[in-house]
Amino acid sequence: MSFVQLEELTKSFDHNLASAVNNVNLHLEKGEILSLLGPSGCGKTTTLRMIAGFEQPTTGKITIGGQTMYAANVSVPPEQRGIGMVFQDYALFPHLNIEKNVMFGLNKWKMRERKKRTQEVLELVGLEDCAKRFPNELSGGQQQRIALARALAPRPHVVLMDEPFSNLDASLKEKMRHDVTMILRKANTTGVIVTHDQKDAFAVSDRVVVMKDGVIQQIAEPREMYKCPSNCFVAQFVGKTNLLDGTMCADLKHVHTHIGKVCLPEREETMIDNVKVSIRPEGCLLVDEGRYSGKVEHVTYSGEYQELVVRLQESDSDGETMMIYAPMEQDVLIGSV
Numbered sequence: 001m002s003f004v005q006l007e008e009l010t011k012s013f014d015h016n017l018a019s020a021v022n023n024v025n026l027h028l029e030k031g032e033i034l035s036l037l038g039p040s041g042c043g044k045t046t047t048l049r050m051i052a053g054f055e056q057p058t059t060g061k062i063t064i065g066g067q068t069m070y071a072a073n074v075s076v077p078p079e080q081r082g083i084g085m086v087f088q089d090y091a092l093f094p095h096l097n098i099e100k101n102v103m104f105g106l107n108k109w110k111m112r113e114r115k116k117r118t119q120e121v122l123e124l125v126g127l128e129d130c131a132k133r134f135p136n137e138l139s140g141g142q143q144q145r146i147a148l149a150r151a152l153a154p155r156p157h158v159v160l161m162d163e164p165f166s167n168l169d170a171s172l173k174e175k176m177r178h179d180v181t182m183i184l185r186k187a188n189t190t191g192v193i194v195t196h197d198q199k200d201a202f203a204v205s206d207r208v209v210v211m212k213d214g215v216i217q218q219i220a221e222p223r224e225m226y227k228c229p230s231n232c233f234v235a236q237f238v239g240k241t242n243l244l245d246g247t248m249c250a251d252l253k254h255v256h257t258h259i260g261k262v263c264l265p266e267r268e269e270t271m272i273d274n275v276k277v278s279i280r281p282e283g284c285l286l287v288d289e290g291r292y293s294g295k296v297e298h299v300t301y302s303g304e305y306q307e308l309v310v311r312l313q314e315s316d317s318d319g320e321t322m323m324i325y326a327p328m329e330q331d332v333l334i335g336s337v
């Protein structure tokens with residue numbers, strides 16, 4: 001049995017509407033960090049809140065550390081689930097100093113133990129010198145580390161974080177991704193992190209779960225997900241990609257996929273007539289005679305890839321344009337055909 005198990009978890013807020021979370025099955029091992037990734041409204045927060053016990057599932061089962069937390073006739077209250085929660089806005093108490101903020105979750109502990117554990121987690125997040133300061137005297141990144149320290153203090157089975165990086169500016173975000181990962185690893189915590197940002201998910205987690213409309217699309221390690229997305233949605237949500245129409249044909253021995261005249265390297269596939277082929281920018285090469293021909297109208301450099309707006313030649317001047325993600329190394333001139 002896995003450490004955390006969600007089985008056929010469904011949540012409908014209104015029976016006339018589609019389920020916010022639809023038949024989610026997820027297993028986490030002890031010490032594993034998992035991200036729930038997907039666009040706004042896809043059911044990430046609802047899933048997290050059901051694990052925490054703040055939201056009652058419509059159907060399904062939740063098990064943590066071998067104990068059933070939710071099932072048809074079981075519902076363990078949030079405070080008895082062994083969950084540490086880090087909210088998007090940190091939710092620190094402004095009128096309590098840092099030490100008292102962290103101690104708050106330890107109210108059932110003996111005073112000496114509370115002090116010792118508070119000191120320990122403040123050291124873990126590298127803020128032992130800030131114990132007597134108040135939240136408004138700390139930077140955003142420091143406040144977040146305190147929120148994490150407070151969540152970790154009672155030694156929860158699982159730490160849940162909802163959009164932990166969305167209130168931070170870009171440079172601090174990168175540092176915090178690293179800091180949070182290091183802290184969770186050092187504390188050997190099992191964690192579920194909700195984010196709409198692929199970079200967050202890839203940076204902090206062992207495995208990523210992509211959701212869309214309440215339904216899991218793929219569960220995989222970051223590298224696997226980038227290289228072998230399970231459908232067009234995942235391919236486009238995780239990094240940039242060129243999605244091109246292809247056809248498949250088979251001879252006696254092999255199945256081949258073609259994009260126009262271009263035949264792709266052989267892979268073990270089942271035969272389908274029309275397919276979409278996902279080609280990442282770094283796997284793309286623009287050549288004089290390819291499947292598509294057109295004029296480059298605009299080039300944007302991101303540093304990782306370049307985004308070309310190409311007007312396809314078959315169409316007239318107000319005809320179709322196509323977005324192509326090409327590698328940075330490729331020389332492209334505007335107006336080139």
Ligand code: ADP
Binds near residue numbers: 040
């Ligand atoms: P995410 O965190 O991925 O942005 P949410 O889990 O917050 O998505 O929401 C999933 C869906 O459930 C959305 O359509 C949202 O409007 C709906 N929803 C969330 N909470 C409630 C609620 N308390 N009452 C009604 N609908 C809700």
Ligand code: MG
Binds near residue numbers: 044
């Ligand atoms: Mg949310």
